[in-house]
Amino acid sequence: MKLALMGISNSGRTTIFNGLTGQDAATACYAGAETKPNVAVVKVPDHRIDQLACVFKPKKITYATVEYMDYLGLTKGDAEQNGKVIDFLKNADALVYVLRGFDDEHVAHPLGGVDPVRDFDTLETELLIFDLDLTEKRLLHMEEAARRGKPPHKDERSAVLACKETLEKGMPLRCMEFDETQKLALKHLTFISSLPVMAVINVAECDLKSERSSAWQEAIRERTGRFTLDPMTPIVLSGKSEMEIARLPREEAAEFLKDLGVDVSARERMIKESYQMLGLISFLTVGEDEVRAWTIRNGTEARTAAGKIHTDLERGFIRAEVVSYDDFIGVGSLAAARAKGLLRLEGKTYIVRDGDIIDFRFSV
Ligand SMILES: Nc1nc2c(ncn2[C@@H]2O[C@H](COP(=O)(O)OP(=O)(O)OP(=O)(O)O)[C@@H](O)[C@H]2O)c(=O)[nH]1
Ligand SMILES: [Mg+2]
Secondary structure (H helix, E strand, O other): OEEEEEEEOOOOHHHHHHHHHOOOOOOOOOOOOOOOOEEEEEEOOOHHHHHHHHHHOOOEEEOOEEEEEEOOOEOOOOHHHHHHHHHHHOOOOEEEEEEEOOOOOOOOOOOOOOOHHHHHHHHHHHHHHHHHHHHHHHHHHHHHHHHOOOOOOHHHHHHHHHHHHHHHOOOOHHHOOOOHHHHHHHOOOOOHHHOOEEEEEEOOHHHOOOHHHHHHHHHHHHHHOOOOOOOOOOEEEOHHHHHHHHHOOHHHHHHHHHHHOOOOOHHHHHHHHHHHHOOEEEEEEOOOOEEEEEEEEOOOEHHHHHHHHOHHHHHOEEEEEEEEHHHHHHHOOHHHHHHOOOOEEEOOOOEOOOOEEEEEEEOO
16 A cells, blocks of 8 residues: 655654654755655554464564555646646556645745645645546547547546536536446546545644644535545644654653543554554454454455465355454453354455454365
8 A cells, every 4th residue: 555645845854754763865956956755664653463363473574565655746737847746646546635634834845835725726626626637538549549539438428527527617627426337437547536545734843733733624514525425624733743753662662642632643643544544444363473454445255365365265155254453352362262162263254344353264
């Protein structure tokens, strides 16, 4: 799962990237020189894995991971740079909008002053423009092909027209419902506004719980609510403090968070939220060799989940032995879970739930 940070230049993306990944990428104001993207894989914090590791004392502990990517920011009117940014973002599974909410006269704001709601609109518009452009190019291409005697596939033409109509209303494609025919017809096109999005507002420490931050959150929630029944509430965080926290030893980090009056770090909230946004859950495998979390889409059947581990497990699937994490922790061992009837035998179509501890039986 790849999450790309997107934002106007100087919104603090690289600072947040460092906070999320513990890296030390340069955060100086971008001076127009060619830079390489920052990329890092981070572990998804999961207390269940920590607990299970205490029980099984495995040789290896493996958390689920997400990959963060950070590159150039959008600027006002630099079409070439903005085009590069969008091309980069197309590699992602989801976007994280970084909206600047901190005042600092030494850090220039390409759009004038601090206004995360306007910046949110700017990012949304940028995606719409690129997608609209893609629909137009595609339609033109189909017309030209038709003139040369190769009529377009009717499903693609109508699907692209439907996208165009949506975009012209100012609605991102992520809010549009596609039927199976449309999905198939559009499969070869990458529409950037169809990616899931979450937003973070990067504020000064003193604004972590301020009225102005709540007002920003509410305004963005209201905007996204125009097109969906499931509006988003941006996360308010302080990129600078997150970066400092990421550099501290664990215990000191906890102290720091307590001083800030927050119980979990923004890093943890962001990772959890991105999981939810993408409809992802984890199932767990346990043993003396390894305790591990595996990422799957919510709604995945047991047999497909087995295939995450190895194709042999999917091919030769016999059954899954399942106990929920909570049931397991309640009794403390697999033997006790079995004795109490908490260990269930499930077939290949069983829908795996978040936190299921699974042992797959298979034969090839
Ligand atoms: N005062 C203050 N400054 C910040 C904060 N977050 C980032 N900055 C500063 O803002 C400048 C830009 O931060 P970056 O993290 O490089 O921002 P960016 O969005 O990656 O910028 P570009 O990649 O150049 O577009 C740096 O000088 C940071 O130190 C913050 O919360 N408060
Ligand atoms: Mg940067």
